[in-house]
Amino acid sequence: MELQPPFRKIIHVDMDAYYASVAELDNPELRGKAIAVGGGGDRGVVSAASYEARKFGVKSAMSNVLAKQKCPHIIFVKSDFARYKELSAQIREIFYEYTDLVEPLSLDEAYLDVTVNKKDNPSANDIAREIRQKIYDKTGLRASAGISINKFIAKVASDINKPNGQKTIHPEEVIKFLEELPVNKFYGVGKVTAAKMYNLGIFVGNDLKKKSLEELSLLFGKSGNHYYNIVRGIHNSEVKPNRIRKSVGAERTFFENISSEIFMLEKLHDIADEIEKRMEKSNSKGKTITLKIKYSDFTRQTRSKTVEHYMSKKSEFFPIVKELLYQEELENSVRLLGLSFSNLNINKKEPVWVQLKFKF
Template sequence: MELQPPFRKIIHVDMDAYYASVAQLDNPELRGKAIAVGGGGDRGVVSAASYEARKFGVKSAMSNVLAKQKCPHLIFVKSDFARYKELSAQIREIFYSYTDLVEPLSLDEAYLDVTENKKGNPSANDIAREIRQRIFDETGLRASAGISINKFIAKVASDINKPNGQKTVHPDEVIQFLAELPVNKFYGVGKVTAAKMYNLGIFVGNDLKQKSLEELTNLFGKSGKHYYNIVRGVHNSAVKPNRIRKSVGAERTFFENISSEIFMLEKLENIADEIEKRMLKSETKGKTITLKIKYSDFTQQTRSKTVDHFMSKKKEFFPIVKELLYQEKLKNSVRLLGISFGNLNTIIKEPVWVQLKFEF
């Protein structure tokens, strides 16, 4: 199967070790050193690690204890989200100087559709290089980029030449690129699905491509069609400049495990105060409230309830949080509690797309 034009030009920009790099930017003494962002206590986890720390196997979501074992000279620094947001806003202004079709995924990464762009530059590769240089010149931070015909391939490509690099997968290279790509790199293939594919002898895209649509549907249900299309370079998800917030939440990890529901309610009161502030600030309301519980053995549980009206104020939703806490007996002592709102009062407005053919 040969891909047919017109092709979009999608760039995925991903900041290099963003949180750690910001810490090193603001504190020159940390440059070139192995650092981890997050609390340094034994009960904490690593939020982000510098490339110097990654060489020792330190990575995000790793416990601080294990991180220290892998890298005894690791330096822990605290998160600074106000600073992350400040620099992220500056970086996005650079994006918007090239196109209005910017879809932020987080503070440190975004998709850009530059098929038509404000600079009139026909080369997506040149635009990506120029954006990366401007980010460095204006913020002192490094970024990597992936460029291709759709979001999926661009995102995979942005990881290939990290840090401070970029990779373009041209339209005529897409099929071969996907044929050689490990299946665990495919969008929508998590650890469980990857393990199932391995058991079926599916290790790379070419193996996946040998399966018919019927076989994949029988094996993976509705996702089967997605896998069938994506391995053939078909992924039509457009860059959505107005990404809709799907949930609002906050959580806290405790220094000591908690066994009493009374103490938990006290902690949940504080979390609820934070949720209310976020909801009111963003003018967001929700119908589904979820309580997240992580036990001392690291097992996790969520309990949810949906009501028929929108809520945003603590006095409205906290009785439900309390109800969820007492819904069933706790399995163990608790190390983390969280509250989140789903089913928000947001309306998705899909843009209308007109694709034009340009030289890539």
């Protein structure tokens, strides 16, 4: 099956090792060295790693202890979010020179829809190259980019020629690209789902494509429909300039592991106070409350409950938090607890579709 025009032109810009690169930018003596961002205490975790550190297997969310074991000469630097935000704002100014359809995913990555753009440039590939050069000229930081007909493929493509590169998947290349793509590269396929797919003989997109919608729905529930569509190049999610907040949360990492539910309940009271403030500040209410637990061995667990009415006050939701904590026995001592609200009371606008046809 061939995809039919009109095609959108989507760019995914992803800064290269952003936090580590900012540290190198501000401290040139760190360039070319193995860096981990996030502080060097034994109880800490790596927020980001330079490419030099990644060669030794150091990656984000890894414990500092393990990072030191893998790379004894690693240099730990503290996070500087004020600086990250400052440079991110400069980078976004460059994006807006080309289009107002910019959807930031974080401080260091964003989607751009350049189907129609302020430069009247018909080549999304050229626009991506210009943007990457402007980012470097203005900030001294390198970026990579992926270009294709939808957000999913553009995001996958941005990883292909990292660092400091870009990859365009043209409309006529999309189907072949997806058929050859390893399933663990598909959005929404984590380690558990990938392992399940491997057991079913699904290793690349073409294997996934052989499964009917009914089979995929039976095997993967609601996600089955998503997998069925994306492997066929169907992903109609538009670039959303004003991203809708999907959750409000807060979490705490403890200096010493906690093994008593009584102590945990005390910590959860403090976290709930913070959640209540954030819900009030964002004028949000939610129906789903989730308790996040990270154990001392770094395994994670989430427990959630959804109610029929919206909540935002601690007096309303804390009884549920207590219920979730005592829902089942803890597997180990705990190093982190978190609470979050989702299923929020935020109105969603219907997308406006504009059909356009240009040379890609």
